[in-house]
Amino acid sequence: MTFKLKSLPLAVAAVVASGALVGAPAFAQTAETAAPAQRVVVTGSLISRANTETPAPVQVLTAADIQKSGKTSVAELLTDLAANGAGTLGTGFAGAFANGASGISLRGLTVGATLVLIDGHRMAPYPLSDDAQRSFVDVSAIPFDAIESIEVLKSGASALYGSDAIAGVINIKLKKNLNGTRLAAEIGDTQHGGGKTKRMSISTGIGNLDEDGYNAFVTLEARKQGSIRVAEREQFGYANRDWRARGGNNINLGVPTTLNNFLTPTNTPFLYNPANPNNPAGVTNVNNPANYVFADPSKCNFALYRAGGCQVNDTESFIQPETENVNLMIGMTKKLSDNWELNLKGSIFQRESTNNRNAAPAAYNPLNFAGFTTLNNGVLTSRVGAIPSTLFAPGAQVGTNLVNPFAQPARLYGYIADIGPTLTTNNKATSTRFTADIVGEAMGWDVRGGVGATKVKNDLEYSGYTNRVNLYNALRNGSWNVLGNNSPALVSAVAPRFDNKLESTLNYADLVGSRELMQLGAGPLALAVGAHWHKREQNAPASSLTAIGAVANTSAFTIGDETNTAVFAELQATPIKNLELGISGRYDHYDTYGNSFTPAANFKWAPIQQFALRGTFARGFRAPNPAEVGNAGSFFTFNAINDPILCANGSRTTAGNVPTACGFAPPYVQTTNPDLQPEKSKSYTLGIIVEPMRGLNMSLDYYKIKINNLVVTQAGNDPSFVPTWVRGPAAPIDIATGVGTGTAVGTPSVGPILYGLSPYINAGSTETHGVEADVRYRWRLANDMGTVTANLSAAHTFGYVTAIGDTSYQLAGTQGPSSVGGATGNPKDRAQFTLGYNRGPLDVTATVNYTSGFSTIDPALGETDCATTAEHVGGRTYFSGLIQPANYCNVSSFTSTNLNIAYKITPNLTIRGAILNLFDKEAPYDVATYGNSGAGTSYNASLHQPGAVGRFFSLGLAYAF
Template structure:
């Protein structure tokens, strides 16, 4: 007996079910009780070019309907997709403040980074975000796509390069936008967090006219506005993960403005001060930093030596973000016109705009001697070190130190303090506008079903920078007595010290597709032989130059840039047959030509066998590839840090107290200069899936799939990914710096034998491999209660990683359940288990949905970095100084599991009006500690912003209403 799926009953079931985020087509359909079964609707499911009636395909596909999205209680697509059980290490979340592409969000299926997951819109490519993740991996920003524009989201959890080309290694996320709309729908929603910050407002309107069958056309427009306020670290400082004082936890006090041995007892405080490091009158045995005679506090009513050394001149961090402020304005228009009974044309245009304010640092801008060592940057394409360096950062005895203040210490002194009137350091206001124009011609002719498409897409970011310091101007204005270090400076003076500047970057991708499908034979074994073939072309350009002031080194910052393009032409085909009863097999293949490296051929095969109605087997094999992108082979450059090291010359034995060592060189995160490589070859993958489909009883559907993905020829930066690689460290000149005396923590100023490390070069290379394998389960049960008491539905989506192995040279590292791979993907953690359970109840106008998201714990070790000692994972992996000079407590060697529950309720008051309410993080679950992640390192928060962001946001309430007419 042939298996058939009645798609319309299932669509209705999905619409009224619990709002499960794992709603996928049931494995088998139930026969109707009498009557004539209606003709099954044929649809094209992501992962195939051929339409079908049975949407339970040989490849695992998860479907989120518009109803699922609304019932999630979420307020953005990024939040929704982050909770997918298949989403893993390398995820880029909105709370990931330290990312190169901060402000944007990307999904990493199977934990293989955002670069291995292809995101499509209506089955077509979209221009990637102009700032690549880690300045390397291209991805589509999902944070700007509005809810009301989406018809459904299909997540293909299998390699699909044989149909879609590059990047579809771990899977495909296909976001399907609305095609037509009748009537008008108004929606409004407000929400707020329990613990402060994060207030959210959202409103939308959608309206459409015309009936495609009766009028021959449909036209619609949908608009949405969303505003989300920032959550500052100060809003959560009552929680350990947002509190900088680690003394009660066995660590250091990292509170801004508190002098400790790890900052050599000299740190910018709430009051600026001069420090004379070379006072010859120090009593014997009294080090410079312990002698109050060496200090001159410039605002003594606010701070003095005693108060400063006791930590009383600390600075409260009121600037760093846990969640950035965002504002979205979205508009989409669409029209479908019937040309004949067999042909229609569809037009779609959209403008999705997101504005966010991102703070990549942890404090106000500061001045201290190390702030003025200069910047390593690319000036006119030439790598230049110490651009903008101030050779002498001292102020002579009696000389001005800004307005109305002079150095009264009797000798040259250094200035420490926060720069007033500037605000948060390294702040970027990012307005990103994604525009898309698409036209599709679909129809039938001469036995062929034809789909021809053209489109133009662009993502443009307007970046406004503030909180950056022009070092030369600052010191000139301090020395000539113009800049007031106590504040209230004239706007022109502030602009000279901290210029505000802008940059414009963009990414474009234009495409054309032509696909045709038909039955070659109506009877090939037990069914037809179906065939599809197509051609694809796209041209991609990335123009993300550095801003003028970062390019010439005028401000103390480095910035990533990418300028390049690629052209891709491809042909592809698919065969589908049922050679024997109940056995479906498929073959597909694609040939790609890239003008950047050459050619790739990627085949795939799949099958589904259902010997009985209640049981089926399925499996796939696919080859895939990821083409080197402009950031890897074009004109591009970036600077990055990812781990802590000791200077092999200035701190040879790693001890801060050994005589002659430079304590600040014993643990620091060196900068690397990332260089491109035009000879790179594509990454290549092989993937396998094998699964079962079971429907043991009416209403219960289960699938269990095993996957294995192998990626070779990885494009990686050489530092951290080649065990034999020792960077050639570029050093600056040897200047006066604090050197250990060998007596306790005492130091004296001196000039070491060599200067400090400025940077190391790290090119992209093809090296190593990654293999991951695991299982994913999807269980759905829906039953109607007796006596018309309503309908209950339960859905479970779960994923378990058996292994995640990275091979580098002759070394192999098992990273499942660890912090790795931290050299790619931002140390976002690699938990073995993720699950999502949804329980729903529906009766008449009432619909209640509870969703539980679970993430297992994992180790803070990253074996690929050689981090095997629990005493130092915070520093080794995340570059954190929580326990610098101390023994890291064993409790911070692991990240605890995290479970968060969301509750959503809606009630249909009338046929036109529906009200809804939601509580996210219902039980106010707190984010667990993760001392080794570095995505939010600037704010020194110790939680994982990619996996545990709901635990930092805390309990969130929302209330909304929909009205249709």
């Protein structure tokens, strides 16, 4: 039986009736843990309060919660949030533009719609934007031991915080003071190989704020996480490239199939005669052994080649990249006269990671390639590497090893020795932050002010790329040995290692004052006013070799800046007993586009102590950033097409078609648009808070968010868009004869597609609505047998609709929108359940994370047939030319369980053990995602990464004195 809940009252009633009140919010303390009332400022408000049950839903993760999670990084911790959804950026997406970094996407509205604050202030975004577009703060760079708590505001908050706070706010609060010294160390490893992790930290602090008037501390943390390679998981289906037993193709490198017309690079280079000498029509005969000359017959010959015996194993692509973190934070808090307090912090968080684009090794025989583009005074200038003819004349020398023995021009196939097995980037990201915050009272006002200078710097080193012109010159003059052992100088010319430096800075100043103005009704009328200023610069140029088209590097570049000034205010009142009302508004000026005004309102009504009703309304906006309106450009691919001229009917065997132009994923050049306007949103929440008994706190909140004026790339988001295809010169290539799979060498009417232009536009809308339910239950067992806590949080999406013009698409429970965020998928349900037990020195915590299944169809691409989702949505060739089995039309649900046990051996010494993915659940197949590890893997790295890592064990010690 299927129910369709179309209204809020029905939705709330259904979830309440089902008993699905689950979660772990920030609620009032129970009587057992009650402390003297203390006024605090909770994320989502500027006015301090004693009751932390705010009108907006806020989830709090304390330092203790973080330690009990068993996780070893903040990125892993936040990825499991039930409110995190489609468009999240995980470390498993090794091919991402922002590789090495992690970002959170609340309500599935991308990382650009979630604002991440540190101590309530903005932080410089990562220099490499997500999808080369969206700005975000890299949460993987923030160390565990520096965090006091994390507050997750699940409501629009642009009226207080400005741009980007459309879906919500994550406020990471760092430690303010620390006494004594704490040493900690842990080590972990995976059951299936790779991924060994080591972490150690030391924190020490002196001074007591109340007694000494100051506190100073330092915390240092180092963490090293080993890589997990795809080859170390080949025993699992999602990492195995041979799909024949599953009704698909063998897409292992070096294996000739119909997908590559039985011509593909192998483990040793070979010359191939593209025309059968006995056939004057020049029909390619790939079945004639006489048409092949292998450079190393002992390693590969025709018989081995056709039998798949010259396969090239992918030993380099990552499921999990190698990372190394070193983090230092120094802080000092000083009490000043007249109840003023000064807090100073300085931090350097450094992460070094080795990522690869999960591409095949560089090979001979490319006909052309797209290098890069630059914007000169706003005019797009193409940088396309010119490739000399890849045909070697009869009798021509090919490197030092081969001479073309055929009477016709021959082609060279094979992977290129001496230059590395794949495209690799060593990425050192250094985040620095220096801040000063002051709080106090002046003329009846509570005043909070802060200034800060923040910067993220990336030092990138690239390898595995080829300078094609130098390569073919070396082949033709006989200086290049195709079997390897070339001189370092020659290798450097053919495969240059090059680097680049990127920076993102954000300097800010904030000032907020609040006070009670008067008594109004049953309580005070409180006012808060504030001002904000920030200057942001992003200087992420293309590398020198990329900019001139010498290498085919698809990394994005962005150069631009913005200045934002804003004023804002908030009013809170209690006009009648137990009814809290609030309004707020903010006026922003950006020098890039103009002005925005965003109001908001909220209420909370608690007619009895055990029940409250709350709700919010908020407008929001996201200002166009330098990657969208500045001097920027990038290449991207996201789906497969058929060349409208060279493969008009989509068939590789139709006479006159070019097989390589069928079902291929073309590059697009992303262009900026200085006339973009901000995205604008309206959001609503309406919920209940219930405390029916001692120790039990529950809430249920309905949310609805609609974003208009989306900034999107035109390709994939505008059904009427026909790209301007930039083509290379027409050159001899295999053309289908119409007889079986036969091809003949010929020159087509036009050259191949190099790339298409796709500008940013303001177009369409996204609307999502659902419910989020939370509960926390704590009870003390009889006879002093300990304390049990149960916490659950769950999110259900009723709808996720994108619209362009008059056409709308329902994407909840589908793979879409696959043009955003790496086809991460859009499951309707996510939940997290935590069960804890504590008695004396023993603390046991089990956490269960659940993600529902979803369809691999993406209606937004016009894809309605699950028989082709792997190729048309994910750009994967698992079933190209075949019928995709029905069992790959849907992604199965995924549940992982984590166990953490801590025991205090002495009051100072604690031992901890954890097992992540306790039951070793395997990642389910997702054939339509492309945001995953390795060109051939078929799992969803954003949602199911623990299932690819497998069971993980860790053991640690902590000593405090």
